[in-house]
Amino acid sequence: xxxxxxxxxxxxxxxxxxxxxxxxxxxxxxxxxxxxxxxxxxxxxxxxxxxxxxxxxxxxxxxxxxxxxxxxxxxxxxxxxxxxxxxxxxxxxxxxxxxxxxxxxxxxxxxxxxxxxxxxxxxxxxxxxxxxxxxxxxxxxxxxxxxxxxxxxxxxxxxxxxxxxxxxxxxxxxxxxxxxxxxxxxxxxxxxxxxxxxxxxxxxxxxxxxxxxxxxxxxxxxxxxxxxxxxxxxxxxxxxxxxxxxxxxxxxxxxxxxxxxxxxxxxxxxxxxxxxxxxxxxxxxxxxxxxxxxxxxxxxxxxxxxxxxxxxxxxxxxxxxxxxxxxxxxxxxxxxxxxxxxxxxxxxxxxxxxxxxxxxxxxxxxxxxxxxxxxxxxxxxxxxxxxxxxxxxxxxxxxxxxxxxxxxxxxxxxxxxxxxxxxxxxxxxxxxxxxxxxxxxxxxxxxxxxxxxxxxxxxxxxxxxxxxxxxxxxxxxxxxx
Amino acid sequence: xxxxxxxxxxxxxxxxxxxxxxxxxxxxxxxxxxxxxxxxxxxxxxxxxxxxxxxxxxxxxxxxxxxxxxxxxxxxxxxxxxxxxxxxxxxxxxxxxxxxxxxxxxxxxxxxxxxxxxxxxxxxxxxxxxxxxxxxxxxxxxxxxxxxxxxxxxxxxxxxxxxxxxxxxxxxxxxxxxxxxxxxxxxxxxxxxxxxxxxxxxxxxxxxxxxxxxxxxxxxxxxxxxxxxxxxxxxxxxxxxxxxxxxxxxxxxxxxxxxxxxxxxxxxxxxxxxxxxxxxxxxxxxxxxxxxxxxxxxxxxxxxxxxxxxxxxxxxxxxxxxxxxxxxxxxxxx
Numbered sequence: 043x044x045x046x047x048x049x050x051x052x053x054x055x056x057x058x059x060x061x062x063x064x065x066x067x068x069x070x071x072x073x074x075x076x077x078x079x080x081x082x083x084x085x086x087x088x089x090x091x092x093x094x095x096x097x098x099x100x101x102x103x104x105x106x107x108x109x110x111x112x113x114x115x116x117x118x119x120x121x122x123x124x125x126x127x128x129x130x131x132x133x134x135x136x137x138x139x140x141x142x143x144x145x146x147x148x149x150x151x152x153x154x155x156x157x158x159x160x161x162x163x164x165x166x167x168x169x170x171x172x173x174x175x176x177x178x179x180x181x182x183x184x185x186x187x188x189x190x191x192x193x194x195x196x197x198x199x200x201x202x203x204x205x206x207x208x209x210x211x212x213x214x215x216x217x218x219x220x221x222x223x224x225x226x227x228x229x230x231x232x233x234x235x236x237x238x239x240x241x242x243x244x245x246x247x248x249x250x251x252x253x254x255x256x257x258x259x260x261x262x263x264x265x266x267x268x269x270x271x272x273x274x275x276x277x278x279x280x281x282x283x284x285x286x287x288x289x290x291x292x293x294x295x296x297x298x299x300x301x302x303x304x305x306x307x308x309x310x311x312x313x314x315x316x317x318x319x320x321x322x323x324x325x326x327x328x329x330x331x332x333x334x335x336x337x338x339x340x341x342x343x344x345x346x347x348x349x350x351x352x353x354x355x356x357x358x359x360x361x362x363x364x365x366x367x368x369x370x371x372x373x374x375x376x377x378x379x380x381x382x383x384x385x386x387x388x389x390x391x392x393x394x395x396x397x398x399x400x401x402x403x404x405x406x407x408x409x410x411x412x413x414x415x416x417x418x419x420x421x422x423x424x425x426x427x428x429x430x431x432x433x434x435x436x437x438x439x440x441x442x443x444x445x446x447x448x449x450x451x452x453x454x455x456x457x458x459x460x461x462x463x464x465x466x467x468x469x470x471x472x473x474x475x476x477x478x479x480x481x482x483x484x485x486x487x488x489x490x491x492x493x494x495x496x497x498x499x500x501x502x503x504x505x506x507x508x509x510x511x512x513x514x515x516x517x518x519x520x521x522x523x
Numbered sequence: 524x525x526x527x528x529x530x531x532x533x534x535x536x537x538x539x540x541x542x543x544x545x546x547x548x549x550x551x552x553x554x555x556x557x558x559x560x561x562x563x564x565x566x567x568x569x570x571x572x573x574x575x576x577x578x579x580x581x582x583x584x585x586x587x588x589x590x591x592x593x594x595x596x597x598x599x600x601x602x603x604x605x606x607x608x609x610x611x612x613x614x615x616x617x618x619x620x621x622x623x624x625x626x627x628x629x630x631x632x633x634x635x636x637x638x639x640x641x642x643x644x645x646x647x648x649x650x651x652x653x654x655x656x657x658x659x660x661x662x663x664x665x666x667x668x669x670x671x672x673x674x675x676x677x678x679x680x681x682x683x684x685x686x687x688x689x690x691x692x693x694x695x696x697x698x699x700x701x702x703x704x705x706x707x708x709x710x711x712x713x714x715x716x717x718x719x720x721x722x723x724x725x726x727x728x729x730x731x732x733x734x735x736x737x738x739x740x741x742x743x744x745x746x747x748x749x750x751x752x753x754x755x756x757x758x759x760x761x762x763x764x765x766x767x768x769x770x771x772x773x774x775x776x777x778x779x780x781x782x783x784x785x786x787x788x789x790x791x792x793x794x795x796x797x798x799x800x801x802x803x804x805x806x807x808x809x810x811x812x813x814x815x816x817x818x819x820x821x822x823x824x825x826x827x828x829x830x831x832x833x834x835x836x837x838x839x840x841x842x843x844x845x846x847x848x849x850x851x852x853x854x855x856x857x
Contacts, residue, residue: 232593266626277628282592287616293582294617297589297597304545304571304595311589327582334577335586490627491661493685496717496764 156361159408160388161378165437167445174383178452183245184225184382185447186461188217188440191241193465194250195413198257201473202271202417207257209271213238215412218382218439219344221245223312223407226389230309232302233281234295236288237272238344239314246279250469254476261522266490267482289319292328292341296402299337303400310338310396318349320363329370332402340392341372341404344379346411351424364406372402379407380439383446410437483522484510524708527697529671530560533678534598536710538568541596544682545572547583548600548637557602558638558697584610584635588617591633596682601637604653604691618687619662634681639667639691640734640785641833647821652786654733655795657689658763664716665762667691669737671701673760676714684716691762693735719766721773725755728779728843731770731796733759736783736834743839752847762792770796771804778809779846785833788816813842 132139164170195212202210213220220241227233233242240253252264256274259267265275265283275283282298285291295313302309319325320343332339343363347354360366367374373395377388385407392403410433414421421430435441447453484506488499495503510517538544545568550557552565552575565573576583580601587597601607607614614635621629640652658665664686668674674692681688706712722737723744732740737758744754755773759766774780780800782793793814800812818832841851 234589264626264628265624268624268626273624275625275628277625283621283625283629285617287612290585290612290617293585293613294589294592297586297591297595298593299589300586301590301593301595323579323581324585327579327585330577330579331582331586335574486626490623490625492664493622493630498764 151359153361153365157364157376159376159378160384161381162383162387163381163442163446165442167442168449169383169446174387176383176386178450180225181447181450182452184221184386185440185443185453187221187224187241187245188382188443189458189461190250190465191217191220191244192440193462194240194244194253194469197466197469197473198253198271199413199417201257206473206477207271209417210257211237211272211416212413213241215410215433215439216344216346216379217241218385218443219314219342219379219407219409222382222385223314223342223389226386227312227393228309229280230307231280231393232295232298232309232311234291234298234311234313235281235284236291236314236316236319236344237284237286238316240272240274243274243276243279243281246276246281248274248276248279248281249472250465251472251475252276254469254472255479258473258476258479259482260476260479261482261486262476262479263482266486268486268490289315289322289324289328291315292319292322292324293331295339295341296328296332296335296337299332299339299402300335303335303337308397310340310393312340312342312393314342314344316349317343317345317347317354317357317363318352319343320366321349321357329366329372329402329404333371336400337402338396338400339402340389340396341402342389343404343406344409345406346379346409348411348415348421348425350415350419351421353425362406362408364404367404372404374404374406376406376408379409380437380442382439382443409439412438481521524671524675524703525698525700526668526671526674526692527558527560529674529701529703530678530692530697531562531564533675533682534561535564535567537679537682538564538572540710541682542572543594544596544598545574545590546598546600547574547576547587549576549578549583549602551575551600556600558694560692560697561600580606580608580610581613584613585617587633587635588613588621588631591618591631591687592621592629596632596634598634598636598682601635603649603694604637604639605648605651607635607637607653614657614663614687614689615660619660622686623662630685631687632685634678634688634690636678636681636690637692638694638697640693641817641822641829642694644824644826644829645822646824650822652691652784652817653689654691654762654784654786655791657691658765658792658795659790662687663763664688665691666716666760667693667733667762668760669696669722669732669734669758671703672707673714673720673758675703675707676712677716677760680713680716683713688716691734696735696738699738714760717761717764717766719760719769720758721755721769722758723754723756725753725777727753727777728781728846729755729757729770729773729777730781730783730839730843731757731759731793732783733762733792734785736785739834739836740783740839742836743843746836746840747843750844750849752843752849754843759792765795765799767799767803771800774800774804775807778807779843780808781813781815781839781842781846783815783834783839785817787819788814789819791816810846810848813846815839815842 132141162174195214198210199212201207220239224242224245255262257271273284291313295311299311345362349357364374364376375388378384392405396403412434488495488503546561551561552573555562584599587599590597618631618633621631641650657663666677666681668677681690730740740756744756747754755777782796784792793816797812815834815838822832823829844851
């Protein structure tokens, strides 16, 4: 909503008319392939035919600002094109040519068939058809990191249950989305996370000690104990600090992508969100702005079926998230979120498209939240235990991927037990050390509110120190001065 | 120089000096801003740095914050600050808190600017003053220019500042002309954030004001002078940080205080100034503090009611006289 109340209404209307006329022209001149109404998916091969801007693909590099939108906003170049009826069947409305029909037909609210889900491995971890170009080294690292993430979740979850940390939130069941997407990116790709993607940090080299320090909010925490457990962040690893406000990260990611675009960087922004997050206004804002600004950003939705206790049937009536892409002019794909290889290849391809063609891509990864929403939640109160068990065992993404790497001869039971016991030991050590490490010092309360500490805060810090000195018995002893 | 030209030249110079600065908002490009503040900038800097956006305040504000996280210096224009309510999550939860939450890893050098407070004949949803809202939030800096000197110097300072700044302009001041010195016109000119300006020295009563109300306070001071009351007028310039030193020093000299603002009285800027003076200079006060504020109602549209809902020069004159224990006509004393 924006009402420009102080300006002459006529001048606005004239302005809009002129702008629309130009848009009509550019649409006429752009090559629009014929589209049928079936649900179409773009294979990697068809990417060579970019639907909108063939030049950008032919040159295979980011094209900055050579876009239809920016052309249309160049000042003082209105050509005064009249709306012209090329033939009686079409009219170039503002925004493009539209055909007429004498048949009154409402578009159905739901498709005949749901959008299929891209998968590479079957339930038993075997390739469905053809080959996939994933080498041993990356496959083994993906597996190891997924197993590490799972172990980390189990141990931190228990630590919370023992009252050693205040809060935790697991990624159990969603390890493949975490790790495979991270593996498909480069370190230059800037991640704007929600809160169920610590695996991306793990992949990028955030250590188990760093995770532990954050969860125990000690002075070793990169964020100085300023945030709740699991709200990690690392500038060094191009991973923005986690925001608790659902979906606010989506427009931020578009802003980051716009910045990458302005700098001409060979990188994209990547953001994650859940099925519930898609109901926020920020989801709409982000997809629309990303499309209009042609920002290189990957929107990765973890559709895990549950937003705390709200099932997707109470969240939306569309065929999930993937279908929203088309409405915003954003290319999209639905992927089996528990298939490590499918995710890896889809995110890799999406990344290439985002950067080479300077466009957003929406990925809906279908999965299941095996854990509770967080440690503040008991999900057995609102969903059947056998449903949870099915996904925990038969549909576990880690077991499925393990079968594949074992069938390649890249993994063994010995490697498995060695990895699990090493990680477990490392984590228990990290927790013990983190627990014993000093809490953040007093000064950390006052710094970083602003770039420089303002005088009122320095003054308050000074008073607080003096007061503690005079009345030490009235202050807790667990923070260093 | 008009305030409009002052803002426009400040934007132009800062965009010219730093390629990371860009302007984004509804109608800022081709239309040159709803109030023509961005006149000529699209021509000069191109559509990648002067972005017309879809009509989603939460969208362009969030995108600006994201761009700032990644090192750009966005200037976000709201057509009016009333519309910033549709984006306030990004301003408060994201822009104001991220540097702290990330322990300095994610700074947010961004400016949110646009007309704030009452204009004329635009009703409740175009007339709300948000100075005290934003000024209550740590992490933000909140500026409110009055003159062309303020507008130029403060906007340039805001764009250069590493912290998020809420920059509250006033629609009715855009067309006003103020004399400016050569120093103000120099491209290096900046006004320090957090410092108030004593617009007129006096010894009998201190009047604090910001934005358009500074002009009213100055007019009131002229009238008071004719009646033998010497009023000191403080142009706050910066609502957060608030220049408590200048305010308290003035009150310790005059021993009387009148605060003026167009916003609502409860938890307003005047309330904060009053608290500061009570805390720090209570013993110096010779009279109760007078608070002049907008009426405690959403802004009515009808011109006669609207006039009653915002402070007028005569309200300030009467309040100053009350503070000086001069007799005030009964009808006007309420």
